[in-house]
Structures are given as structure tokens and as C-alpha cells.
Amino acid sequence: MSLALDEILRLPGLQDMRVRAGARHLQRRVRWPYVAENEGIAEWVMGGELVFVTGINHPRGENNLLSLVEDGEAVGIAGMVILTGGSFIQHIPPAVIARAEQLGLPLIEQPYALKMVVVTHLIGTALVQMSQERRSRNDILGQLLTGDYPSLAIARQRAAHLQLALDGPRRLVALRLSAVDGLFQRHGLAQGERLWQGTRQALEDLLEAWCRGRPEAVTAHLAGDLFVLLLPDAPDLRSALADLHRQLAALAGEMGLFMGLSSPAEDCARYRQALNEARQALEVAQNLRPATGLCDFSELGVLRLLQGIVDRSLLDDFVTQTLGPLRSTGRKQPNTLLHTLDALLMENGNGFKAGQRLGVHRNTINQRMQRIEQLSGQSLDDPLFRMNAAVAMLIWRMTEAQGKE
Template identity: 70%
Template sequence: MSLTIEEILALPGLQGMSLRAGARNLQRNVRWSYVAENEGIAEWVMGGELVFVTGINHPRDEANLMRLVADGNASGIAGLVILTGGTFIQRIPDTVVALAEQCGLPLIEQPYLLKMVIVTHLIGTALVQMAQVKRSRHDILAQLLSGDYPSLATARQRAAHLQLPLDGPRHLVALRLSAVGTLFVNHAPEEAERVLQHTRQAVQDHLDIWNRGLHDALPVIVQGDLFILLLAERQAIRAELSILYQGLQAVTGDMPLFMGLATKVEDCANYRQALNEARQALEVAESLRPDTGLCDFSELGVLRLLQAIGDRSVIDRFVRQTLGRMIESRRKHPNSLIETLDALLQENGNALKTAQRLNVHRNTINQRIQRIEHHSGQSLDDPLFRMNASVALLVWRMTEAQRQDRT
């Protein structure tokens, strides 16, 4: 586990520290502590720091503290600690508290009488201890993901000692920020690196917080440019990942992020295979750029063929030609024919099962079949049309049209 703001505030000996703002982000990870000695902090932090402000070496008036909050928020620090009392900072202005709350930046007040040497020692010791546990847990998972471990029995024994729940089926998801090359083309190297590291830290923090709320969660693994999730079996995995993706879009800014989902694995011995599947799905997602950001390995067969088409407009044109005439824009539900066609194909043309799947009357399905064949000029008995429609629907499910329909 990582050490969070909440865990730091709960450390024995730090009861005198009090949270003044940013309670909704107490799960932010703290990488290390940093005492700010300069007027500003933007040039001196890279994200994830718990920044301490004493006022000893630089005057800290209201305007300066407001700037520190703004700079800290923009730089992705974990939290800001302001020492009050004594002859330096007497109190934290209400405007500073309000700005920190607005930004969601954890703002902590520390009495000046609580010595910095004690605070930094307690936090540093806890960080080292937690880092050791985290390193061991990540080491086990990294070995299982690479397939390079002494024995499965040893890996399981270590996992049990470190309380890693390896038993049970898992879904592996690989995530990656895209367009990194474009970032360095459009910005100076220093600025591009700062944006990249800040965004990566924001993504990891978001994943860590999201992951902690799950049952039998394993740590988020960072392997090269990949973020790897190992999720306990869940029925609504794609719906949950869709919600996760929407949340991640708020922190990635102009850098797109994509996800690859592997088929379910029953045992930790198969994590390496799952990672390979997720990588393949991720490559297709980056190529086809689905609206949901996700590609499922189970759908990869046809999608890999589509990925080989260099001109995306060819795929879009094929979808429009196959399905476009079935979109009835003047009706209350313009995509009802496409949804019916999709259900029919999934039920192998069985109209009764299709009606049950869509929760409509059998006669309604028959009427929609007639409209489908009328608009498309094709017969559902034609195997070529069914094949083309299946491919077009696979792409359609990953496009803006589906998102607009859900909205």
C-alpha cells in the first residue's frame, strides 16, 4: 500500500495536525515530504509531495499563501501543511482555506509547537516501512505478470504473508496514455516532461483511489508506460470501466488514454497470458480510438483486421453504408432498428428470444424486421448481409453514436 494523507494524519504523535480543507482527496498518495523555503513552489515539486510551509525563511502573507495553494494544485502535490503560531504565520486566512477546498487540495494546519523534526521523522519512517511492503507486493505481482518467478508455491507463500489475495478469478486491464510524442512535438522538453509526469501521477492517484474501493483489490502496477489493474471477478466489468474512463478523462487533459481488457483468468499462474491479451487489445483501442476508450480481447479477431486498414474513413464509410439508413432520426428512439438488428444477430435470428432480450412484443420485432429490410434493401436471410452487419455493429458499439444514444 501507499501512504495516504489520511494515514499520515492518523500516525501516533501527529494528533495535533488538523485538516482544514480538501477532505474529499484524503486518499491521495504521498511520495515524500518537502519543506518550502522559496517564495513559490511550482519549480521545486513534481507531484505527490506533502509540502510544509513554515514562514521562517520567507514572508507568508495571504497573497503568498493563495499562490502556494494555486501552484500546489496545478503541480499535483498531495497536500499542503501550514505551520501556525509563534512569530511567523499566526493563522490561515479564510480565503486560503476556501481556495484549497475549491481546488480539492488537502490543507493541513500544524501548530508551530509541534516540532518539524518529529513530524518529518514520523512521516519518513512510515513512508519507508510502507514503501518496503509496497515494493514486496509489487515485486510478487511483477513476477507473476512476467512469468519470471522461482516457483508458484513460493509466490503464493509470499503473497499470503503480505496479505495479497491471489486466489480467485481476475480481470486484467492495461491502460496507457497516448499521444506522448505529440506532447513533446508541441512543447519544449521541460514543459512536456512536466505535463507528462503530472498527468501520469494524476492517473495513478485516480486509479489507486478507485481501486481501493473494490473488493479484494490488488495494487495498481506500473510497468513501463502501462498501468495494470487486476480486478476481482465482476459481472458489470465493462460498465464499471466505462465509469472509470469518464473519471480519468477529467485528469488526463489533452492526453487521450485507452484501455485493453483481457479475458478472465482463473488463477494467478495465468497473469502473464492475460497481460499479453490486454496489450493486444490496447493496441487496437489506440488505433480505432473507441468512444469508451476500451477494447475487449474477446472481440479482437475482427478488430485486428479493421486495425490493419490505415484510413479510418474507410471503416466509417462502411458502417454508414451498412447501418446508416436504419437510423430513423425523426422517431423518438432513432437507433431502435440498429439495436434490434444487433439483438437479432446475437440471438441467431430468433425473433422470440430477441423480443425477450429487448423486452418488447413479438409483433414489434416483426415490424422492425420489415423496416430493417426495407431501409437496408437487404434480407436478413442473406448470410453476407448478416456478416457485414455484425462487423458494422461491432464498430458502431465503439463509436460516438452509442454514447449519444445512452445520453
């Protein structure tokens, strides 16, 4: 149960609250409000709180406020609100604002005229309403994703009532953390559980913030360890998901994270099938460990066979033997011939169309084709070489080497 800081600041009645620092981090999620009564807060918060500082029960000079900002950021509070204008804290010292901005901690100023009881009531009510709405959204999405609904017509009506954008084609993404067992082995059950739950919450917050920035994107929370995204199909989807994976992987830390992408589902009646596809793609991604962290169900035909190969070195050797001679390691663009071969395979060996795909002149393509055949010792007209090259290219696109280009 949480609200983003920017959602709280938009609540009717809170328009007098001003953001003084950390405006770039207003997507942080607030679990509950907490009024700081003691000199410090490190012992009294667990992370995710919106901490209110009044100065009523303890003097709040510049040094104390700086200490609160440092401690708050260290323990992971969502933000800090300082009440000003009364007889306790006249203003927020510039040094406190500067330090909060430097740390990226959202710092909000609240006038004493805006009563605390009003603010906490508005936030508490919004958190309860949000929790109820989220429960309903997860319920209907869970029914559609599992196919366990009494009536598809009612399910669609409920989705429309909850303003869930489910019309039109959607692609499903299944996400899961990996190497979780190693986390508990290294840190023990108690610390491992804290790290596991903290990481899951951080991933959930990032996914929700990411979806808010993409029109019609929806995140679903199912029972278990699976995260699910429902996304409109778009030309930039693969690159957007690769960027999302980089952000998620940074949060996952010592655990890995992989994603499986379904083929397009024309409407919500196909969500169950799409989720099965995304799960299958996720399983392949976990086994083959692509650099982008993502596997597309549309590529599973060959990849499902490849994941059955236990010894990964066999795949690496196959790629090296097939494509290795085409790499020019001493050049600024060592993979030019590989990209050319990829374009030729996609265009069924048509040099003219491959040139258009790459944006290069036909003569350049012809020269590269000759170079590919010379270095590989194979003919581009040989169907066996083209089959081997297509499989090798598929593996290569998922390797760490490409991810570092």
C-alpha cells in the same frame, strides 16, 4: 514513492491533525514533506509535496497565507499544513479556508503542541516502509505476469504474505498512452519529458485511487510504458472501465490512452497468458480507436482482421451501407432499430428473447423487425445479412457516434 493524504492522516500519532478544507481530494499523493521557509513557495516546490507552514521564519498574515494557497495549487502540491496555536499563527483565517476549499486544495491544521520532528519522522518512516512494500508487490506481480518465477507455490505464498488479493478469477487490463512521439515533437525534449513524466505520475495516482475504491482490485507497475490492472470479473466491469477511461483521458490531454481487456484468468498461474491477451486487445484498440478506449480480447476474432484494413474509410463506408438506413436521425432515440437489431443478433434471431432483452412487448419487436427489413431491403433470415450486420454492429459499438449517445 508516495502516500495518499488520507493514509498519512491515519498514521498513529497524527490524530490531532484536522482537515479544514479540500476533504474531497485527500486521495492526492504525497512524495515528501516540505517546510516552507521563504515568503513564497512557487520557486521551491515541484509538485506532490505536503507543505508545512509554521510562521517561524517569515510573518504569515492572511494575505501571505492566501498567496501560499494560490501558489501551492498552481504548482500542484499535494496539500498544505498550517501550524496553529503557538506565538506565530494563532488560527487559520476563514478567508484562507474558504479559498482552499474553492480551489480543492487539502488544507490541514496542526497544533504547535504536535512537534514537527515527530510529524516529519512519522511521514518519512511511512514513505520508506511503503516504498519497500511496493517494491515487493511489484516484484511478485512482475514475476506472475511474466511467468518468470522460480516456484509458483512460493510466488503464491509471497502474494498472500503481502496481502495481494489474487485468489479467484481476475481479468487483466493493459493501459498505454498513445501519440507520445507527437508530444516530444511539439514541445521539444526537455519540456516533453516533463509533460510525459508528469502525466504518467498523474495516471498512476488516479489508477491507485481508483483501485482503492474497488475491493480486490490491484495495480501493477511494470518496466516500460505499460500500466496493468488486475480486477475481479463483475457484470459492471465494462461500464466501470469506460468511466475510468474518461477520467484517464482527461489527464492524458493531448495524448490518447487506450486499454485492452483479457479474458478471465482463473488463478495467478494464468496471469502471463492473460497479460498477452490484454496486450493483443490493447494493440487492436490503438489501431481501431474505440470511443470507450477499450477492446475486449473475447472480440478479437473479427477485430484482428479489421485492424489489418489500413484505410479506415472502408470500415466507415461498410457500416454506413449496412446500418445507415436503420438510423432515424430526426427522432429523439435515433438508434432504436440498431439496438433492436443488436438484440436480435445476440438472440440468434429469436424475437421473443430479443423482446425480453430489451424489455419491450413481442408485438413491438415484430413491428421493428418488419421495419428493419423494409429499410435495409434485406431479410433477417438471410445468414449473409446477419453476418454483415453482426460485423457492422461490432464496429458501430466502437464508434464515436455511439460514445456521444
